[in-house]
Amino acid sequence: MLTAQKQDLILSKELSAKIDLVLASHEYDRTQIVGILVDVQNLIEEHYIPETTAYYVAEKLDLKITTIYDCISFYSSLSEKPRAKYPIQICNSIVCSINDNDSVFSTFKELLGIELNEVTYDGRFTLESVPCFGACDVAPAVRINGQVYGHLDSRAKIENLLNKLL
Amino acid sequence: MSKSVNFITRNFNKYDVSSIGSYMNIGGFDALKKAVTMPGEDIAALIGNAKVKGRGGAAYDMGRKWAQAKAVVAEKKVVVCNADEGEPCTFKDRTLIEKDPFNLIEGMIIAGYTVDAQDGYIYLREEYSHLRPLLLNAIRQAKTYGFLGTNILGKGFNYNIHLYSGAGAYVCGEGTALLRSIEGKAGRPRMKPPFIKQSGLFARPTCVNNVESLSIVPHLLLDQKGEYISYGGGESIGTKLVSVGGNVKTPGVFEIPFGTTVREIIYDLAGGIKDDRAIRLIQFGGASGKVASPRILDTPYTYDDLKKAGVTVGSGAILVVDERTSVLDFLQTTQAFFSHESCGQCTPCREGNRHIKLLLEKIASGTYTSEDIAGIKKIAKIMAMSSLCGLGESAENATLSAMNQFPDAFEVK
Numbered sequence: 001m002l003t004a005q006k007q008d009l010i011l012s013k014e015l016s017a018k019i020d021l022v023l024a025s026h027e028y029d030r031t032q033i034v035g036i037l038v039d040v041q042n043l044i045e046e047h048y049i050p051e052t053t054a055y056y057v058a059e060k061l062d063l064k065i066t067t068i069y070d071c072i073s074f075y076s077s078l079s080e081k082p083r084a085k086y087p088i089q090i091c092n093s094i095v096c097s098i099n100d101n102d103s104v105f106s107t108f109k110e111l112l113g114i115e116l117n118e119v120t121y122d123g124r125f126t127l128e129s130v131p132c133f134g135a136c137d138v139a140p141a142v143r144i145n146g147q148v149y150g151h152l153d154s155r156a157k158i159e160n161l162l163n164k165l166l
Numbered sequence: 167m168s169k170s171v172n173f174i175t176r177n178f179n180k181y182d183v184s185s186i187g188s189y190m191n192i193g194g195f196d197a198l199k200k201a202v203t204m205p206g207e208d209i210a211a212l213i214g215n216a217k218v219k220g221r222g223g224a225a226y227d228m229g230r231k232w233a234q235a236k237a238v239v240a241e242k243k244v245v246v247c248n249a250d251e252g253e254p255c256t257f258k259d260r261t262l263i264e265k266d267p268f269n270l271i272e273g274m275i276i277a278g279y280t281v282d283a284q285d286g287y288i289y290l291r292e293e294y295s296h297l298r299p300l301l302l303n304a305i306r307q308a309k310t311y312g313f314l315g316t317n318i319l320g321k322g323f324n325y326n327i328h329l330y331s332g333a334g335a336y337v338c339g340e341g342t343a344l345l346r347s348i349e350g351k352a353g354r355p356r357m358k359p360p361f362i363k364q365s366g367l368f369a370r371p372t373c374v375n376n377v378e379s380l381s382i383v384p385h386l387l388l389d390q391k392g393e394y395i396s397y398g399g400g401e402s403i404g405t406k407l408v409s410v411g412g413n414v415k416t417p418g419v420f421e422i423p424f425g426t427t428v429r430e431i432i433y434d435l436a437g438g439i440k441d442d443r444a445i446r447l448i449q450f451g452g453a454s455g456k457v458a459s460p461r462i463l464d465t466p467y468t469y470d471d472l473k474k475a476g477v478t479v480g481s482g483a484i485l486v487v488d489e490r491t492s493v494l495d496f497l498q499t500t501q502a503f504f505s506h507e508s509c510g511q512c513t514p515c516r517e518g519n520r521h522i523k524l525l526l527e528k529i530a531s532g533t534y535t536s537e538d539i540a541g542i543k544k545i546a547k548i549m550a551m552s553s554l555c556g557l558g559e560s561a562e563n564a565t566l567s568a569m570n571q572f573p574d575a576f577e578v579k
Contacts, residue, residue: 030350031330031348031349031350032330032331032350033350034330034331034332034333034347034350035330035331035333037333038292038295038331038333063350067350067351070351070352071333071350071351071352073352074335074352074353074354074509075292075332075333075334075335075352075353076333076334076335077292077332077333077334078333078334092499092502092503093254093453093499093503094254094255094412094449094453094485094487094496094499094500094503095254095255095411095412095485097499098412098413098487098488098490098491098496098499099412099413130334131252131254131334131336131503131506131507132252132253132254132255132453132503133293134251134252134256134257134260134291134293134294135257136254136255136256136257136409136411136412136417137257137409137411137417137418137419139411139417143293146295146296147296148296
């Protein structure tokens with residue numbers, strides 16, 4: 001598996017302005033830290049929380065950096081490692097599992113040429129195995145950047161979905 | 167042919183969910199207007215008389231919960247809505263928010279009025295982040311119309327609702343973990359006491375309710391003709407949202423009168439099993455629920471009847487698994503869920519989940535002995551007795567009930 005050895009993201013003026021907006025939408029309320037981190041992560045192209053960003057949020061909210069990293073490591077939606085532009089979260093729970101999510105896993109792996117938690121060479125896709133996100137009525141389902149795509153019961157549907165994102 | 171009913175779901179598809187005006191045109195906020203003319207005790211009694219039980223899974227007497235919350239003397243109290251619907255196969259709360267967000271807001275305001283709270287908090291799981299704009303919009307419009315803020319409806323009642331996000335932790339559906347998450351911390355459960363009703367969010371007396379529980383309240387207040395109590399009977403009065411999923415033809419959320427049989431729910435409402443296969447097992451109430459064999463099909467869906475049949479209502483989920491999946495495959499998938507979601511704080515849950523996972527793998531590989539079977543039972547019992555929170559206590563409900571219901575799957579050859 002390839003691991004990207006790259007410098008942590010530099011906090012641009014543009015990004016810090018966007019983070020300020022996120023903080024403002026949460027009224028600079030430090031008890032909202034979990035929701036703030038979710039929103040901040042969505043601002044980053046690779047959907048993670050770079051160290052510089054974590055420190056910036058800590059400073060702005062007058063929070064201990066350990067509190068922020070306690071949250072990042074505790075909550076599985078938050079990541080301190082770069083993911084991808086489109087993290088494809090495949091449901092691994094029972095309803096999707098009995099609706100043949102094995103095929104969903106294997107088809108995505110085959111089409112993208114990566115295994116779970118690997119990133120495609122262009123940084124576009126990664127595959128993640130996640131617990132139930134409540135889309136059991138459309139199982140088997142995946143979730144990509146907050147949007148649910150269900151009824152993925154054929155190779156053609158999965159190809160279509162990837163083509164839409166390309 | 168059994169039919170679903172529309173009591174809790176009566177507003178579904180009847181109004182524009184982004185418009186408070188549209189909601190008010192169909193009678194929205196009439197229940198709140200009525201509520202503020204009643205003493206809080208009477209509202210709690212009304213809910214108690216309808217025998218509404220908490221719809222998150224614990225099935226605690228809701229009228230009693232509200233009466234207790236009202237009776238607590240404190241300067242500041244809070245109401246929390248648990249929208250961290252994480253039990254696999256449960257998606258009724260998602261549907262309620264999607265199709266009737268204003269009714270939930272109205273229910274929360276009535277809850278605040280009833281128990282004399284100043285603040286209400288909705289804890290929405292990150293997986294439902296697409297519903298966040300809908301709820302924020304509903305809260306903002308309710309504020310503009312004076313249903314939130316200061317001196318609501320001229321009754322000197324001050325109340326605001328705050329929306330909080332989770333971030334993918336099943337354990338945050340547990341009360342104390344949820345409150346810690348709203349406090350801006352990692353959502354690790356804590357020991358009780360102190361009980362949430364005395365010292366919960368920000369150490370204030372806290373009344374936590376599920377989305378469905380709160381959504382019932384406005385309808386119940388306006389139910390002059392007693393439609394709700396005309397459904398069901400005994401301890402299970404009224405209607406219930408069930409989310410049916412798995413290998414059924416038409417999975418979905420259905421509102422059923424208590425007393426509908428499991429067969430009617432699965433075969434009439436959910437269309438039966440895909441390709442008309444036979445049922446292997448049915449799990450009730452989510453991953454932490456117990457399983458039953460198809461013999462349960464003619465049992466009426468009520469708290470008492472399900473209990474007699476060895477399962478519980480739980481989250482309202484009904485997972486139907488057909489014959490293609492073995493009992494053991496089912497248990498391994500469910501076990502993987504709990505092994506992933508255990509927060510790791512207390513030893514029985516952390517180690518118990520790890521070891522039962524290993525033992526199930528051993529059974530699947532066929533190299534097990536009767537000692538391994540006894541081991542599972544022993545560890546599961548210890549977890550249920552000594553885990554810190556409900557997650558560890560209920561994690562092996564599926565395994566233990568399956569061992570009881572399907573002894574053949576565990577027979578030592």
